[in-house]
Amino acid sequence: MRYGALEAGGTKMVLAIMDDFGKIQESVSIPTRSPDDTMPEMISFFCGKGISSLGIGSFGPLDLNPASSSYGSVTESPKLSWRHFPLRQAFADNLGIPVEIDTDVNAAALAEYCLGAARGKESCLYVTVGTGIGGGLIIHGKPVHGLMHPEIGHILLLPHPEDPAPDGFCPYHHHCLEGLASGPAVEKRWGIPGRDLPADHPAWHLEAHYLAQLCVNAILTFSPEIIIMGGGIMQQKHLFPLIRKETIRLLNGYIPEFLFGDGMSAYIVEPGLGTASGITGAYLLSRGV
Amino acid sequence: MRYGALEAGGTKMVLAIMDDFGKIQESVSIPTRSPDDTMPEMISFFCGKGISSLGIGSFGPLDLNPASSSYGSVTESPKLSWRHFPLRQAFADNLGIPVEIDTDVNAAALAEYCLGAARGKESCLYVTVGTGIGGGLIIHGKPVHGLMHPEIGHILLLPHPEDPAPDGFCPYHHHCLEGLASGPAVEKRWGIPGRDLPADHPAWHLEAHYLAQLCVNAILTFSPEIIIMGGGIMQQKHLFPLIRKETIRLLNGYIPEFLFGDGMSAYIVEPGLGTASGITGAYLLSRGV
Numbered sequence: 001m002r003y004g005a006l007e008a009g010g011t012k013m014v015l016a017i018m019d020d021f022g023k024i025q026e027s028v029s030i031p032t033r034s035p036d037d038t039m040p041e042m043i044s045f046f047c048g049k050g051i052s053s054l055g056i057g058s059f060g061p062l063d064l065n066p067a068s069s070s071y072g073s074v075t076e077s078p079k080l081s082w083r084h085f086p087l088r089q090a091f092a093d094n095l096g097i098p099v100e101i102d103t104d105v106n107a108a109a110l111a112e113y114c115l116g117a118a119r120g121k122e123s124c125l126y127v128t129v130g131t132g133i134g135g136g137l138i139i140h141g142k143p144v145h146g147l148m149h150p151e152i153g154h155i156l157l158l159p160h161p162e163d164p165a166p167d168g169f170c171p172y173h174h175h176c177l178e179g180l181a182s183g184p185a186v187e188k189r190w191g192i193p194g195r196d197l198p199a200d201h202p203a204w205h206l207e208a209h210y211l212a213q214l215c216v217n218a219i220l221t222f223s224p225e226i227i228i229m230g231g232g233i234m235q236q237k238h239l240f241p242l243i244r245k246e247t248i249r250l251l252n253g254y255i256p257e258f259l260f261g262d263g264m265s266a267y268i269v270e271p272g273l274g275t276a277s278g279i280t281g282a283y284l285l286s287r288g289v
Numbered sequence: 290m291r292y293g294a295l296e297a298g299g300t301k302m303v304l305a306i307m308d309d310f311g312k313i314q315e316s317v318s319i320p321t322r323s324p325d326d327t328m329p330e331m332i333s334f335f336c337g338k339g340i341s342s343l344g345i346g347s348f349g350p351l352d353l354n355p356a357s358s359s360y361g362s363v364t365e366s367p368k369l370s371w372r373h374f375p376l377r378q379a380f381a382d383n384l385g386i387p388v389e390i391d392t393d394v395n396a397a398a399l400a401e402y403c404l405g406a407a408r409g410k411e412s413c414l415y416v417t418v419g420t421g422i423g424g425g426l427i428i429h430g431k432p433v434h435g436l437m438h439p440e441i442g443h444i445l446l447l448p449h450p451e452d453p454a455p456d457g458f459c460p461y462h463h464h465c466l467e468g469l470a471s472g473p474a475v476e477k478r479w480g481i482p483g484r485d486l487p488a489d490h491p492a493w494h495l496e497a498h499y500l501a502q503l504c505v506n507a508i509l510t511f512s513p514e515i516i517i518m519g520g521g522i523m524q525q526k527h528l529f530p531l532i533r534k535e536t537i538r539l540l541n542g543y544i545p546e547f548l549f550g551d552g553m554s555a556y557i558v559e560p561g562l563g564t565a566s567g568i569t570g571a572y573l574l575s576r577g578v
Contacts (some may be wrong), residue, residue, distance in 0.1 A: 076545060123435055137511060140429045144483070146412055146512025147556075148548045155509050156447055156502065158464060170544040175447060213445060220444050221510055223435025250445070251469060254461040256365060259437045265437075 004051040004095075005282035006042065008058035008087070008102065010079060010131065013038060015045050018283045022126045027279075033127075034081035035090075043094045053098045054091055055285030057107025057278050062087075064102065072101045100285040104128075106143040107281025108271070109136030112228050114284055116272030120227040125218050126277065127152070128231035129211065133178040139222065152177035157213045160206055165189045181210040183233050199238045207233070208242030215247045215268060219255060230271040237270070244268050293340040294571035295331065296393065297347035297376070299368060299420065302327060304334050305336075307572045311404075316568075318534065322372035324379075332383045342387045343380055344574030346396025351376075354389065361390045363475050377412070389574040393417075395432040396570025397560070398425030401517050403573055405561030410514040414507050415566070417520035422467040442467040446502045448491050449495055454478040470499040472522050488527045496522070497531030504536045504557060507543060519560040522571065526559075531559050 002025070007014040010030060016027040026049075030041055046054065050211045072088025088101040102110070109118075109126035118124035118138070126136040135152035137144040144150065154176045159166030163180070169188050170179025179185055186194040190203050197203050206213045215227055233239070244264035248257065271277045291314070296303040298321060305316040315338075319330055335343065348371075350364045361377025377390040391399070394469040398407075398415035407413035407427070413423040424441035433439065443465045448455030452469070458477050459468025468474055475483040479492050486492050504516055522528070533553035537546065549556045560566045 101313070125435075135510075139433055139435075139511075140431050142429050144412075144428055144511050145426075147514045148506075148512055148544060150512040151509045151543070153509075154543055155506055158445055158447055172541050173539075217444055217506065217510065219436075219438045220442075221424075221506065222428075222433050223437055223439040225436045250462075252461050254440070254443055255437060261436070 001215040002049060002051045002285055003286040004046045004054035004287055005090075005279050006056045006058075007055065007107070007278040007282050008032070008056055009104065009278075010059045013042060014279050015042060015219070016049060016279050017046075017049050018286075022280065022283050024279075032079075034084045035108070036081075043091070046091075046095055051095075051097065051221040051286075053100070053286045053288075054095060055107070055282040055287070056088065056091070056099065056101040057285065058087060058101060060103050061149065061151070062101065062103060064149055072099070073126045077127075091266055100288065102143055102281075102285055103136060103149055104278055105134040105136030106145075106149070107136070107285060108230065108277035109138050109228075109281070110143060110284050110289060111277045111281035112140075112271055113138045114289060115280060116277060117228050117269050119272070120224050121186070123138055123224045124137060124226045125223070125224040126228045126230070126271070127214065129181065130183050130231035133182050133231075137222070137224070139224075151269055152214070152218075153182075155214065155217060157210055160209050163189075163206055177210060177214055181233075186233065194233055194236065199236070204236065204239060204242060205243040208239055208246050211239070211243045212246035212250055215243065216250045219247075219251070226266075228271050230275070231270065231279060234270070240268065240270065241265075243282060291338060291340045292572055292575040293335045293338070293343035294565040294568050294575055295343065295345045295347075295380075296346075296396070296571050297321070297345055298344055298393065298567075299348045300497075302331060303568055305568050305572070306335075306338050306340060307575075311569065311572055312523075313568075324374045327372075327377055329415060329447040332380070335380075335384055340384075340386065340575075342389070342575045343384060343397070344571040344576070345377065345380070345388065345390040346393040346571040346574065347376060347390060347395075349392050349507035350438065350440070351390065351392060353438055361388070389577065391432055391574055392423070392425060392438055393439070393567055394425030395434075396425070396574060397519070398427050398517075398570070399432060399573050399578060400562055400566045400570035401560055401576060402427045402430075404556050404569060407515050408561070412513045413477050413515045413517060414513040415517045415519065415560070416500075416503065418470065418518060418522040419520035420485060420495070422471050422520075426511070426513070428513075441503070441507075442471070444500055444503065444506060449498050451491075452478075452495055466499060466503055470522075475522070483522055483525065486524070493525065493528060493531060497528055497535050500528070500532045501535035501539055504532065505539045508540070515555075516557045516558050518557065519564070519566060523559070529557065529559065530554075534549050
């Protein structure tokens with residue numbers, strides 16, 4: 001059998017045909033333009049490939065209430081041309097096969113949970129830190145959707161006293177995680193993109209401080225068995241030890257370190273699937289996982 | 290059949306014998322002293338009552354890892370005489386019946402989920418605001434334990450600019466929820482216990498602000514279908530409309546209000562079981578729920 005997988009991102013769409021073992025047989029990446037421009041190209045890629053189902057991990061927000069008439073549609077996205085676009089339904093109508101959908105981060109979390117760094121755990125938090133900050137949460141073996149799907153990128157943080165831009169850059173809230181620690185926030189604060197900042201630049205201590213606040217918050221709020229951090233900013237691998245150290249400092253002994261099992265370096269980790277978490281998650285959705 | 294239920298609190302123990310319908314047949318409340326003083330009294334209450342199992346909702350922290358040799362023991366509690374006491378095992382050994390245990394707040398959340406304000410929902414957060422602040426979380430129909438059980442009372446908040454004691458009173462962290470908004474924090478900040486502060490005192494706007502930060506955090510982090518708030522401080526019923534209003538203000542339009550279904554007054558609510566959530570949850574644990 002063959003399966004279709006779509007990782008629908010704000011800047012590019014990654015499309016793949018995969019086999020029973022999750023091996024990629026064919027894949028393309030196309031820029032994300034408007035639905036009118038992008039959908040026909042995607043439909044034509046998947047058509048005639050003999051896929052029995054399609055899984056989509058998509059940017060959002062999405063309507064993920066299966067009882068809703070707009071289930072699988074994009075909702076109040078800042079990408080205006082996609083707002084209220086019936087993403088799942090458009091593929092189902094055009095391909096005539098079952099289509100499963102979840103957020104990009106939930107798909108990535110699912111992949112890490114089934115096949116990656118969180119294998120064998122009961123719960124995990126997958127966080128992507130890049131153009132935006134998003135989180136996918138698996139608890140009791142299933143992605144968490146709740147009332148609306150969680151938007152962990154917008155939790156409110158305490159600004160660091162040495163932050164030259166303590167309000168952050170989110171248009172909705174002062175002091176929110178994404179406004180303080182996304183890739184664009186780093187670039188706006190220092191006038192230099194993150195990838196060009198040296199590893200000893202103060203930007204990274206500040207970045208680690210804010211991402212550690214996220215980790216502390218997650219540990220105290222739902223206590224995931226592992227936290228996996230991916231995305232463009234996390235390509236700065238030197239951030240990991242800084243985040244782990246700052247998490248311990250902020251917890252200030254309240255959670256004994258031995259509870260983290262094999263220690264912080266096994267608790268706050270890189271994705272086990274590298275940059276393939278998203279497309280692998282879309283594949284797992286196509287398999288009904 | 291008859292079942293034993295124990296709501297083990299830091300200041301008192303509530304013990305009950307319940308029937309198949311969850312009706313209380315007999316109940317006593319005794320002060321919480323040391324295990325040496327309190328355990329024999331509790332054992333003697335439950336002995337000879339023909340109960341087939343016991344459920345315990347207990348103060349913590351607890352070891353809730355079923356694979357652990359100290360499963361069901363109190364761990365690093367500030368109540369020193371209970372630290373490392375094998376609470377579950379002591380009852381199992383003395384009564385010779387199955388004993389189930391969870392945190393007091395998870396038990397209360399379970400009761401609200403099965404029989405109270407969260408009936409028919411898929412997830413809920415139960416928060417108690419009193420001497421301490423704790424939260425019990427149900428997701429996908431089951432209590433969340435995670436790596437260590439969550440300690441939502443210690444999430445870090447942004448101090449309010451008009452707070453005369455912006456660091457709060459927690460010995461572990463500045464700015465944490467419990468340190469800013471528990472009953473003792475209210476009393477320390479204003480020099481007057483909460484129950485004696487008039488409804489128009491600025492204390493309540495500050496209290497609502499901090500509890501709204503908790504709600505915003507929960508909504509953005511795991512998006513429960515309902516938030517239930519109980520405990521001593523929440524007996525100040527005028528707090529509810531203030532918290533709802535402040536939650537909407539802090540979200541600042543990021544989560545559209547229509548997503549809250551029947552509105553905020555049906556989203557942030559009092560316990561459906563009143564003050565009986567805890568003992569009812571202990572009963573449900575005894576029934577293997």
